[in-house]
Structure formats: C-alpha cells, structure tokens
Amino acid sequence: MGMRLFLYGTxxxxxxRRIILPHLHRTLELQPAELRGFRRVxxxxxxYPVLIPHPAARVRGHLAEGVDLPGxxxxxxxxGALYQPALRTVRNxxxxxxxxxxxxxxxxxxxxxxxxxxxxxxxxRRKRQLLLITKQWMAEFGAKGFSGGDLSWQGRxxxxxxxRETEGNTVGRKTxxxxxx
Numbered sequence: 001m002g003m004r005l006f007l008y009g010t011x012x013x014x015x016x017r018r019i020i021l022p023h024l025h026r027t028l029e030l031q032p033a034e035l036r037g038f039r040r041v042x043x044x045x046x047x048y049p050v051l052i053p054h055p056a057a058r059v060r061g062h063l064a065e066g067v068d069l070p071g072x073x074x075x076x077x078x079x080g081a082l083y084q085p086a087l088r089t090v091r092n093x094x095x096x097x098x099x100x101x102x103x104x105x106x107x108x109x110x111x112x113x114x115x116x117x118x119x120x121x122x123x124x125r126r127k128r129q130l131l132l133i134t135k136q137w138m139a140e141f142g143a144k145g146f147s148g149g150d151l152s153w154q155g156r157x158x159x160x161x162x163x164r165e166t167e168g169n170t171v172g173r174k175t176x177x178x179x180x181x
Contacts, residue, residue, distance in 0.1 A: 008061035
C-alpha cells in the first residue's frame with residue numbers, strides 16, 4: 001500500500017526525512033507539487049513552518065509517493081499535537097489534482113507569524129540543532145508507538161480510522177498493525 005504525503009517544511013530536507021522515515025527514505029518517489037489556498041509562514045514560537053489559509057496563495061513543496069501507514073504514524077509523531085493529519089488536494093508536477101495527506105496546524109492563526117518561512121535559511125541556521133533533537137525524539141517512538149502522548153487525539157483518531165481501513169494490508173513483508181492504546 002502506498003499513500004501520498006505533501007512535504008512543505010522541514011521534511012523537505014533529506015536528512016530529516018531519513019530520521020523520520022528510515023524505512024522509506026530510499027524508496028520514496030518525490031516530485032514537485034503545489035498546495036493552493038495556503039501560505040507558508042514561520043511559527044511564532046520557533047523556526048518551523050505553519051500553513052495559514054489564504055485564498056490567493058500557493059505553497060510549493062514535494063509530493064512523496066509510497067508512504068505506508070507506519071511512516072504516516074511516524075510523521076504524525078514528529079509533527080506532534082500542534083498538527084493534524086488531513087487529506088487535501090495538491091497539484092503534482094503534471095498539473096494534475098491529486099489527494100494527499102499533509103499536516104495542518106491545529107490553530108494556524110494562533111501558531112503562525114507574519115514572517116515567511118524559508119527552507120534554505122532554516123537549513124543554514126537551525127538544521128543541525130533539529131537533527132540532534134529529532135534523533136532523540138524519534139528514538140522514543142519505538143517505545144511509545146502509535147499511542148505516544150504527543151499525537152493529538154484528533155490525529156490519533158484520524159490515523160486509527162486509516163488503520164482500520166488498511167488493517168491486514170502488507171507493507172513489504174510486514175502486516176500493518178497499529179496499537180490504538
């Protein structure tokens with residue numbers, strides 16, 4: 001089973017993806033994509049992006065094809081309780097509309113600033129620090145699994161629904177099972 005995930009922030013960086021999606025980082029198919037109706041801004045409380053609805057704006061990112069349910073759960077754990085998994089339509093490299101998963105802030109107006117967020121600027125100034133923190137953070141995922149406390153109840157419910165729809169499907173040689181506890 002392969003799902004799509006729209007990457008628009010720190011997951012655009014291959015080193016971050018390698019930590020978050022260690023079992024997928026070599027097999028993901030990435031292509032340019034665009035999300036319409038949103039603006040990417042810096043968060044008020046840190047150097048990470050927040051999407052804010054804006055009817056005339058567009059956010060360029062990458063469409064990652066081949067994400068499995070465990071990968072989506074790992075991405076949700078990385079994003080934490082301030083972000084929700086959501087299905088949205090993006091335009092792929094061929095300008096076709098495709099449904100994809102992405103992570104939207106739970107309260108974009110409160111979380112976002114007025115300042116634009118830039119990947120290259122972030123890579124120069126903040127990447128090294130995030131990589132160190134993220135390695136430690138994601139090491140805890142194996143211990144906590146899907147029931148990790150940093151996944152919001154809405155996010156957990158969305159992923160549990162998806163898990164029920166895909167329960168028993170195989171990914172590689174593994175059967176998808178997510179512990180809802």
